[in-house]
Amino acid sequence: MQNFITTVIGARPQFIKAAAVSRALKSAGVYEKIIHTGQHFDQKMSEIFFREMEIPRPHYQLDIHSLPHGAMTGRMLEEIEKILMQDRPNAVLVYGDTNSTLAGALAAIKLHIPVIHVEAGLRSFDMKMPEEVNRILTDRLSSLLFCPTATSVENLYREGFQHFDTEIIHCGDVMYDAVLYYLEKAKKSSTIIEKLHLKEKEFALATIHRQENTDDIDRLEQIVKGLNSVNEELLVVVPLHPRTTAHLQKINTKPEFKIIEPVGYFDMIVLLEHCKLVLTDSGGLQKEAYFFSKPCVTLREQTEWTELVASGCNHLAGYKAEEIFKKYIQSMSKEGDFSGKLYGDGHSTEIIAEKIKRKFM
Structure with a gap:
């Protein structure tokens, strides 16, 4: 059976990140299946991104949306688990901090499938934000953590991630790659x-x-x-x-x-x-x-x-x-300082794709 990874996406920022990373995965020879949870279901919020950014069509459309956080995450977890049990990918890739992210990570780890988290280590330090809960839990479930900034790497080390069975990589921000490519x-x-x-x-x-x-x-x-x-x-x-x-x-x-x-x-x-x-x-x-x-x-x-x-x-x-x-x-x-390369040099997707290929293919 062909080696492949499964990517879980569902919200606008994830479409943008996936557009950049999926292109790099294809170039690196990594086969990918995409699960779209349907978290953003509006035509303007979803379909247009796939069309204009040439994101590969999802293999699975779950159409789960407009529910409270617990119900939405639970439904996603249930449906993603069914797909993963059937497909058994080498790893599951998730982005950011949405309910889709956490559901994908939970479904994978319970089936002993490694989790890859792109945009790991971010912290607002506000546990009232659902996104903060999602990103902390997803980081802890992941074995490969791709961090967009030096600060996000420091956050993980401060929380003791160097003592876990994880690999932390400072790769830069995939959204910067997307802007450079699509502008x-x-x-x-x-x-x-x-x-x-x-x-x-x-x-x-x-x-x-x-x-x-x-x-x-x-x-x-x-x-x-x-x-x-x-x-x-x-x-x-x-x-x-x-x-x-x-x-x-x-x-x-x-x-x-x-x-x-x-x-x-x-x-x-x-x-x-x-x-x-x-x-x-x-x-x-x-x-x-x-x-x-x-x-x-x-x-x-x-x-x-x-x-x-x-x-x-x-x-x-x-x-x-x-x-x-x-x-x-x-x-x-007041003029801000825009001169630094806070988010890398536009090659983060290549770093991500090559690392996934070496580790999981």
Whole structure:
């Protein structure tokens, strides 16, 4: 039987990472089967990424979404386990910190299948975040830990991972590889700047999607007020997930910024290239802002990308309106240090693919 690995994905950031890593695996001669859990099921949040980034079509579509954390993770665990019992891959590859990530790692380790974690070692040190729980548990279940930054390596050593049966590799960030590979393709195919009439305009790019911000009406109202204040100074463009749009109907403050439908990866990186500033509660977009040398205001009180804060490129604002506006002013007036190679040199996917080939094939 052919040697192969199984990759579990389910959310937008994982599609981007998988696009870069799957291409490197193919080049290295590593056969891969993909399980798509369906965690992001919206056309704009899923299908478009597979199409425009030429991600290999998933071998399995589980269509598990719109459930509470426990129910969603449990259903994914059950269905992934069935597939792994049938296929028996050499290893299971997971990305990041979603419910899909933890479910894939749990299903694999209980069947004594090695787990590979790409984007290991990240810590926000906030155990109220479901993502923090997912990433800590996934790291502990993994035998091969690919760390995007020096800080993430240090976190693992601080937690004693050098004493576990694991291999820790500082490889750089696969999302940086993706930007380097796809930017020229995106600029040729995307018409988002013309479509939104932004060619001659300065604007900020913002996203709001994290559950603690969208499900808490008071927090959401504060964030909308903060973005409205920024919008008075600089046009704010917000690609908004339908779920967040529905929550906006419940607050008293009317958004004055420009809301657009969710966009694919190509449109997003073109918007990033043209914007003046990023405001976001997304982990991935904080890094992507750095890749494009754009200051970032993070609508959270902690971040797993602590090196961005230390370099002055990222400003933690939390969710209160006055603090969001204050950090906006600060980020526009104070130059961050974008000169360092915090996320590698664009060859992280090659390091990952070659290591997987040597260890598991």
